[in-house]
Amino acid sequence: MMPKYLQIYQQLVDRIQNGTLPAETKLPSETELMHEFDASRGTVRKAIDALQDKGFVRKHQGKGVFVLSQDAIAFQFNGIVSFSEAHRQMGQHDVTTDVLSCEVIEATTELAHLFHVTPGTPITQVKRVRTIDGERVIFDINLFVSSLVPGLTKEIATESIYQYIEQTLGRQISYAKRKIEAQPATEEDRKYLDLEGTSHVIVITNDTYYYEGQHFERTESRHRLDKFQFTDIARR
Amino acid sequence: MMPKYLQIYQQLVDRIQNGTLPAETKLPSETELMHEFDASRGTVRKAIDALQDKGFVRKHQGKGVFVLSQDAIAFQFNGIVSFSEAHRQMGQHDVTTDVLSCEVIEATTELAHLFHVTPGTPITQVKRVRTIDGERVIFDINLFVSSLVPGLTKEIATESIYQYIEQTLGRQISYAKRKIEAQPATEEDRKYLDLEGTSHVIVITNDTYYYEGQHFERTESRHRLDKFQFTDIARR
DNA sequence: GCTCATTTGTCCGTATGTATT
DNA sequence: GAATACATACGGACAAATGAG
Numbered sequence: 001m002m003p004k005y006l007q008i009y010q011q012l013v014d015r016i017q018n019g020t021l022p023a024e025t026k027l028p029s030e031t032e033l034m035h036e037f038d039a040s041r042g043t044v045r046k047a048i049d050a051l052q053d054k055g056f057v058r059k060h061q062g063k064g065v066f067v068l069s070q071d072a073i074a075f076q077f078n079g080i081v082s083f084s085e086a087h088r089q090m091g092q093h094d095v096t097t098d099v100l101s102c103e104v105i106e107a108t109t110e111l112a113h114l115f116h117v118t119p120g121t122p123i124t125q126v127k128r129v130r131t132i133d134g135e136r137v138i139f140d141i142n143l144f145v146s147s148l149v150p151g152l153t154k155e156i157a158t159e160s161i162y163q164y165i166e167q168t169l170g171r172q173i174s175y176a177k178r179k180i181e182a183q184p185a186t187e188e189d190r191k192y193l194d195l196e197g198t199s200h201v202i203v204i205t206n207d208t209y210y211y212e213g214q215h216f217e218r219t220e221s222r223h224r225l226d227k228f229q230f231t232d233i234a235r236r
Numbered sequence: 237m238m239p240k241y242l243q244i245y246q247q248l249v250d251r252i253q254n255g256t257l258p259a260e261t262k263l264p265s266e267t268e269l270m271h272e273f274d275a276s277r278g279t280v281r282k283a284i285d286a287l288q289d290k291g292f293v294r295k296h297q298g299k300g301v302f303v304l305s306q307d308a309i310a311f312q313f314n315g316i317v318s319f320s321e322a323h324r325q326m327g328q329h330d331v332t333t334d335v336l337s338c339e340v341i342e343a344t345t346e347l348a349h350l351f352h353v354t355p356g357t358p359i360t361q362v363k364r365v366r367t368i369d370g371e372r373v374i375f376d377i378n379l380f381v382s383s384l385v386p387g388l389t390k391e392i393a394t395e396s397i398y399q400y401i402e403q404t405l406g407r408q409i410s411y412a413k414r415k416i417e418a419q420p421a422t423e424e425d426r427k428y429l430d431l432e433g434t435s436h437v438i439v440i441t442n443d444t445y446y447y448e449g450q451h452f453e454r455t456e457s458r459h460r461l462d463k464f465q466f467t468d469i470a471r472r
Numbered sequence: 473g474c475t476c477a478t479t480t481g482t483c484c485g486t487a488t489g490t491a492t493t
Numbered sequence: 494g495a496a497t498a499c500a501t502a503c504g505g506a507c508a509a510a511t512g513a514g
Contacts, residue, residue, distance in 0.1 A: 003482060029498055040484045045499085058410075061499045062491030174294075180416060180466040182438060200436065200461055202418060211294075225436055230416040232468070239501060265479060276503045281480085297480045298510030 008037050008047035016056055016067055027057060027065040055233070094134070100127040100192065102154040104146055115145050115215050122146035129192050136194045137227040141220045148216035174211040180204050180230060189222055202228040244273050244283035252292055252303055263293060263301040330370070336363040336428065338390040340382055351381050351451050358382035365428050372430045373463040377456045384452035407446055415441040416466060429460055438464040
């Protein structure tokens with residue numbers, strides 16, 4: 001049973017997304033929502049606070065709660081949004097993923113230090129290439145602490161690994177640190193990507209942590225310069 | 237008068253930052269905090285929720301509230317953290333800012349469309365170069381809708397423009413959209429930056445909006461490839 | 473496996489303050 | 494000034510998760 005405040009939240013999100021509550025319009029007041037959902041004021045307020053946290057509305061003391069324009073929300077698919085990810089959602093491009101390798105290696109001292117495990121600990125390494133409209137433009141290297149992501153197979157790596165972790169393993173992801181920088185292309189980059197003469201690649205290093213604080217993954221995502229784009233929205 | 241829940245929040249932040257409440261330790265329970273601060277449970281909970289939102293603690297039903305390690309917080313300087321910004325805070329580098337120009341231009345049809353104003357509207361344009369350890373590595377172009385940021389001078393541009401907006405003008409910034417991508421270096425890039433033969437620059441386009449929703453600024457920050465780094469933390 | 477105390481999560485009702493119209 | 498709407502604060506009750514015994 002979902003908490004009541006989340007049910008109210010969800011129904012309001014639905015109304016915003018299906019156009020019942022278009023941008024700029026005022027939400028019903030807290031008192032009206034109390035009666036409509038037969039809830040206390042605190043419960044209604046919690047739902048509205050969640051809406052504001054997610055960027056759907058903005059509250060103004062004395063005036064009311066107003067729906068924000070959708071483009072800001074659409075912009076807000078946070079997480080890493082590369083050229084491919086952004087356009088895959090639009091359905092405009094032909095994107096394929098090839099798993100080059102999926103094997104268990106032993107943690108080097110460097111990896112052991114990174115993940116806070118002992119050297120020799122099994123690490124699952126996945127290398128993938130993403131092809132967009134016939135050009136190989138993204139080269140991904142995933143490293144997982146094997147014991148923290150059991151049962152990972154090549155088939156799963158082709159689909160969404162995060163979906164596997166959250167739904168099949170039932171573990172909750174807490175936060176991810178990201179770093180974006182440019183690096184000179186390596187031999188491996190040149191081997192697996194269609195670099196077309198560019199000397200550098202954009203590297204996104206992503207470290208992901210479970211709710212309990214365990215660092216279970218590092219992913220290096222290496223993008224061809226001209227096919228890279230990252231968008232983000234920062235709220236105060 | 238600061239609200240009580242923010243006072244409690246602030247005191248707890250202080251304890252975390254000065255080491256009274258080190259990482260991994262458990263906060264006093266809600267009941268204990270109620271007595272200590274002579275507040276109701278709801279007020280104490282609001283303070284703790286704020287702590288969790290800012291990434292200081294993590295709540296666990298049935299267990300308690302635990303202080304998170306500081307490195308995740310230190311990492312969490314949101315906003316754009318380029319090579320220079322990150323290292324200026326460390327005080328390790330010699331960073332200077334030169335204002336190349338600061339003038340009022342008329343909005344082209346393109347700019348008018350971007351800011352939702354009529355063509356010809358005054359736009360304040362500031363061009364700056366950031367020099368780090370003697371190398372010119374960042375070229376910034378700021379565009380402000382003049383009427384929304386009145387009184388902007390060359391002197392202010394040398395210091396922090398955001399500080400001027402929030403403190404002197406007393407306006408609140410709501411959110412910023414960011415885009416990061418690579419572009420071929422322009423002639424202007426080559427003129428103002430020490431590119432050392434690199435063909436591309438990293439461009440960060442930043443659009444900033446006031447609380448009321450007005451789009452008042454676009455900044456293009458053009459970085460030399462090898463001196464660029466962006467870090468970020470994404471929480472679920 | 474079960475009970476029990478502890479701790480956080482949800483929900484309700486009420487009162488008062490502050491900003492806007 | 495009055496009415497409306499959100500902000501803060503208090504109190505009480507029960508549910509759900511955790512850990513100790």
